[in-house]
Amino acid sequence: MGTSNYLKKISVWDADAARHILSRSLFGFTKDDVTFALTKTLDDFVDNYLLQDLTEPAAPQYNGADWVTLPNNVTNQTSYTNWFRSMVYWWYNLMITQGYSLREKMVLFLHNHFVSEYNTVQIPQLMYIQNKLFRQYAFGNFIDLTKKVTIDSAMLIYLNGNVSTGSAPNENYARELQELFTLGIGNYTEDDIKNMALALTGWQVNGGSLTSFFTQSRWANKSKTIYGKTGNYTYDQAVDLIFSEKTIPASEFLCRKLYKEFAYYEPNTDYITQLAAVMRNNNFNLKPVLSTMLKSEYFHSVDIRGARIKPPVEFLLSSLKQLSITYSNNDLPNYIRTTADSLQQSLFNPPDVRGWEGQRKWISTITYPNRNVYTDALVNGKTYNSINYKMNVLAYARSYPNSENAVQFVEDVTKQLIQFPLSQARKDSLLSTMLDGTVVGNWTTYSPGADTRLQKLFKALMRLPEFQLS
Amino acid sequence: MKRREFLKNLGIVTGAGAVTLTISGIPIKAFSRPFMNIKSTNGKILVLIQLKGGNDGLNTIIPYEDSVYYNKRPVIGIPKANVVQLNSLTGMNPSLQPLKQLFDDGKFTVIQNVGYQNPNRSHFRATDIWLSASDSNQYIYDGWVGRYLLKTYPDFPNIPPPHPMAIQIGSVQSGVFDSTEGGLAVSFDNPDNFYTLVNGINADTDPPPATIAGDELKFLKEVAALSIQYASVIKQKADLGNPVASYTAGGTFGSQLKIIADLILGGLETPVYLATLEGFDTHSNQNGTNSHPLLLTRLAESIKAFQSDLEKYGLADKVVILTFSEFGRRVNENASAGTDHGTAAPMFLIGKNVNGGVFGNNPSLTDLDSNGDIKYIFDFRQVYATMLKDHFGMSATEVDQVLLKRFETLALIKTTSDVKYDFNIPTDFTLKQNYPNPFNPTTRIEYSLPQSTDVRLKVYDTLGRNVATIVDAFQAAGSYTVNFNGSAYASGTYLYSLEAGSEKIVKKMILVK
Secondary structure, eight states: OOSOOTTOBOSOOSHHHHHHHHHHHSSOOOHHHHHHHHTSOHHHHIIIIITOOOOOOOOOEETTEEOTTSOOOHHHHTTHHHHHHHHHHHHHHHHHHSOSOSHHHHHHHHHHHSOOOHHHHOOHHHHHHHHHHHHHTTTSBHHHHHHHHHTOHHHHHHTTGGGOOSSSOOOHHHHHIIIIIISOTTSSOHHHHHHHHHHTTTEEEETTTTEEEEOGGGSOOSOEEETTEEEOOOHHHHHHHHHHHSHHHHHHHHHHHHHHHHTOSSOOHHHHHHHHHHHHHTTTBHHHHHHHHHHBTGGGSTTTTTOSBOOHHHHHHHHHHHTTOOOSSSHHHHHHHHHHHHTTOOTTOOSSTTOOOOGGGGOOTTHHHHHHHHHHHHHHOEEETTEEEOOOHHHHHHTSTTTTSHHHHHHHHHHHHOOSOOOHHHHHHHHHHHHTTSOGGGOOTTSTTHHHHHHHHHHHHHHSGGGGBO | OOHHHHHHTOHHHHOTTOOEEEETTEEEEOOOSOOOOOBOOOSOEEEEEEEETOOOGGGTEEOTTOHHHHHHOTTTOOOGGGOEESSSSOEEOGGGGGGHHHHHTTOEEEEEEEEOSSOOOOHHHHHHHHHHTOOTTOOOSSOHHHHHHHHHSTTTTTSOOSSOSEEEESSSOOGGGOOTTOOOEEEESOHHHHHHHHTTOOOOOOOOOSSHHHHHHHHHHHHHHHHHHHHHHHHHHHHHOOOOSOOGGGHHHHHHHHHHHHHHHTTOOOOEEEEEEEOOOOOSOTTSTTSHHHHHHHHHHHHHHHHHHHHHTTOTTTEEEEEEESOOBOSSOOTTSSOOBOOOEEEEEESTTBOOEEESOOOOSSSBOTTSOBOOSEEHHHHHHHIIIIISOOOHHHHHHHHSSOOOOOSOBSOOOOOOBOOOOOSSOEEOOOBSSSBSSEEEEEEEESSOEEEEEEEEETTOOEEEEEEEEEEOSEEEEEEEEOTTSOSEEEEEEEEETTEEEEEEEEEOO
8 A cells, every 4th residue: 555664674684784783782882793693694683682582690799799689678778879889880781791682772771661760769679670670571571561560669669659549549650651651641531540540559568578569458449440441440450451442552652662762763653653563463572573673674774874862871881892892890880870970871760750861862062072071081091990991992993904904994993883874074084083194005003103093083983973873 | 843854944954055164163054145133132131940840839839828728738738837928828838938038028929820721740741831832732842942042043053142042050951942943052060061071072064964864963063063162151251250159058959050140140141041950749758858848948048049149249130030840739638748740830930120929819729620730820921921021022023923822921020121232343354363372283263353244264374275264154243263173284384364355364373283
């Protein structure tokens, strides 16, 4: 018919496609990763690598000791800042080291979808439990996940479900559940909110066992009317109603958010309508939806490539990975954490229940220069406890087969590090920055001063607005 | 219209034949239309304070003689004995005590029951409505201040004003400054850090491709250009300002107002500032010591300090503070000793030039909407219209254009003043010696134009070869500062030449690497 099939699978699986899919799926990638991806077919790489079910990672520890199962009490609270930070570093590490998997990006997506803030919850153990839940359901069933989140301890605290009772319901969670988590504004009424709030009552959090529990007497044991259906609904029945009575809006709402996260922030309505049909046909299982999206021709189109502003954590971690900078203690992650704060993405602390808005909101007259300070620091080096974390520019350059051919080297290195198609003027300017007065014919990484010239190149390259895009 | 379509409509992306050039790293469109007077503001300043999360109006401004208030709020109602009385019916939360003197002096107005028809109770949608000044069912991309600023600075971005059009203390730019020419505010949290950070950043002249991704690139370049252009004047004015009041009781919010005071006292001519106080989503334990009372204390202490600095330096006539929040809260308290999302609420207006007092009656707590929420009396856009017309001196027609339809103003401002035109134009054609000189790698070149004209500022080597063109544009009369970056050139002597109409001046500069 008239509408084109946006979900048609891409026909060309080449280095450009591989770089695009890697940049959107991982927190940074290297030349070798592109090579690896191309040894697989597109189907194989997406379904058996990016969307592979992985085992659960070991829980974070502080100073080698477990803490995630310890009870919430006054003694333990004195350690919470340290525990919390260890969890942030633990997550950074998972993001960098997870291999060819989309999982951590999905965990971050879900964290930014079902938002809870550590600043409000104030119990790191509960934030860990929630994070673990997101990891379990990263490619799983969204309806089941919504039910789990509804009685998740951190969420019960964050949106006041733990104080909501049948005689005096608190609307906070019921509103956000429909507005931000499942349906979007316009698909429910104020009465739906009030009745949903009644159905969700009765749940509280036990700080000792770190679990949520149900108390029959706190529950609104009475008839509720939600979306025109009436019954004495419990929390899980009420969540089911969202997906059974509002199936199309729910599928389109979630697909819109996935599209915004992984493709582009201005939704393409036709694409989303088609993807939502896939979601409904698969009963809200995420894996087939993600698989379809990552392979689709439109996802790989020139419109989408290079159009996404890197979120701060991705920007910070992917720069490390791209430049082959590694670390073995918490000094560098601590620097990344404080930089991420200044770039406005503090893990476990989104700004409010809507989460990070993303894209252009990441960039202001203050955050952009702060990004430049960070990439400069990776090239200049940062020293902590006598360890200098610094890009090895010579080794990095020489990892390119054309490192001694100035023009081709700039061509190759920009293609690898920048997803946005660079103009010739831009490449020329980077080339002259690297040559720094010498001529192309004299370029070699073995000449004295080559490292200084390469440093100038990499600093200039990473300061480019194009480097902020992926 | 979608954001992306707006951007595609901008001439700067694809404008046929438009050459994108650079002044101080700011892309400038070469344009051929005759120079019009640069319209400036009337010197008035509006400081917006956003109370994020939905401030509970009923526990802020308290109808302390209304028994319904105490019936509906048995736990969290503020007892009459604790209320700071403003008149025989209306009082303030005790945390607002620091504002009492301003009220008594007639410098503080409480505007009661401000809202709009069919109120939205979503934080985010309601915020968008307040920032864009839309109707409840109307989706508008740009912000009301953004629209105001483009009316006030019609030549932006061709001729950027010498001082920022708007400043937001913070790191994520508010939608209130969005416009068809991009976000118009400069955002930072500390002028000195900002200056240090921005120093050394280069903007560029490369035109972005006309693709979706190109739109995003263009956005990034615009932000870089704004920071580069304004970081030094912000630092310079912050260095000149010298606030003496203590803002410490205001916490980090106090620091925000202190920075704004610093810039205003230093002489920055920016007409609109935005500061933000977060944490008003008080669904539970609202009267806890770290909750609503603390927020109100910080608000009141900060405003008090700010006003005292303005008074001390004789600037209190120029400035008005306006507070707003996305909604008030439900009349009934909830079971968690908190309040759920509601509707109309009071706004605060503070300044030497306001009609102080309580404007409007206490809300009716019996005549509520179907949801148990207060019905609004004044549309929030009436307050905006009043700011635009009576504070900023805009004509009624212009105000209609900014607010997209007609709103009657309210008698909130004592004396109004008109927009003036800025004729502060240099009398001579000059090209100053670059500074520093010798330089490596950047240097600053200043010049002045007594009349609007085509301008070329070029750099030549000693063999007379044109190695760089810094400016090639039609420019308005005025003073200009540009930076030249010599990092791509060899050490040596260079000439820089300013050609404007029939005039030409040449000077020497030395690059030493």
